[in-house]
Amino acid sequence: MPLTYLNVEYAQRGAVKALGARWDAEARKWFVPEGRDLAPFGAWLPAERRFTDTAVAESSIGAVQVQRRGKSLSLLLAGVADAVNRTFHQGEWTIVDVVQVSVRKHVFLELAERDSNGVVLAKANAMIWASIADQILPPFEAATGMSIGPGMKLLVRARPIFNVQYGFRLILDAIDPDFTLGELEARKREIRARLQQQDLWGLNKALDFPWDFRAVLVIAPEDAAGLGDFRAEAQRLDRAGVCRFVYAHSRFQGPGAAEEIIEAARTALTEPPRDSWRLFGLSQAAIVLALQARCRQ
Known part of the structure; x- marks a missing residue:
């Protein structure tokens, strides 16, 4: 035939x-x-x-x-x-609210538009092909310091497609990080203005810092893979005067590891800069006992 x-x-x-x-x-x-x-x-x-x-x-x-x-x-x-x-030959820049995100090789999103009262005006499923996600997500995360997640408002380039078997969806191939940064700044200003109107702005500055996060003793193996990343984040808090970090090293595995952890904590709390611990009002005995109890579990 x-x-x-x-x-x-x-x-x-x-x-x-x-x-x-x-x-x-x-x-x-x-x-x-x-x-x-x-x-x-x-x-x-x-x-x-x-x-x-x-x-x-x-x-x-x-x-x-x-x-x-x-x-x-x-x-x-x-x-x-x-x-x-025939109508949509290429993507169009569109403002969307992210409702849900899941990654299964490709990135699947549920998008919506809401009015000022939170009422949903429109919603659609969307997708970012894995190869495109590798190109557009890292720059977005580097610029905003965030990963795409529920509650975010984005400016995306979206191309509508319709498949006979799978129905309607949007294919995303670009995200504008500047829009998201502007949206976050606008939201921050809105929150600040609301707190000022309610005479709540600045009240927390009159409160004493709680003792439990003003100083932190960090015990970790000297060659721990994640210690460098932790220090990088901790230094931001230290430079801002929010929290102080003291580091001690100990093995976490093998025979005698529990005793070594306790000794590292005791040494860090009794040797210089022990005056700093007293200044922050920490109980040395309580910390050592807590570590001992943890190690015996």
Whole structure:
């Protein structure tokens, strides 16, 4: 049986492919594989092969004409896919609220738009291909200091697509970090103004610092992989005068590790700068006993 070739415009290639058509590279035409129902491809069939609204059913008596009302679902959805593909040739910059994010090789998002009262005006599923995510997410995280998550407002470049089998979704290929930074700054100013209106701004500055986070004794193996990252973050708090960190080293595994941890804590609390511990009001005995209890568990 000869192949059934289709008359497909370039913008419609996604619709016929979704229906099961194949591309003949030599003939440079789309065709319907042998044995597949031609009805879903009625809009692209040559004039001499085009289906009418009449279907022929075989019976023991002979050929009986049965009137078919309407079109198949796949044909209807193929028309929707064609309309979407013809309308949106490329992505458009769109403001969205992130409702949910999940990573399963590719990044899948649930997006929405809300009014000032939080009422959802629109929502859609979106996707970032893994190869694109590797290009656009690291610069966004470096610029904002955050990973994409629920509650964030983003400016993304989104291209709507419609698939006959999988439905409607947005494909994202760019994110503007400057928009997110501006949005965060606007939210910060809004919170500050509200606190000032309620005479709450600055009240926390009148409170004494709690003793339990003004000084921290950090005990870790000297070659611990995460110690450098911890120090980098801790130094920010130290420079701001929020918290002071004292470091001691001990093994965490092997025979005698528990006793070594206790000794490291005792040494750090009894040798210089022990005056700093007294200044912050820490109980040396309480810390050592707490570590002993922890090690015995």
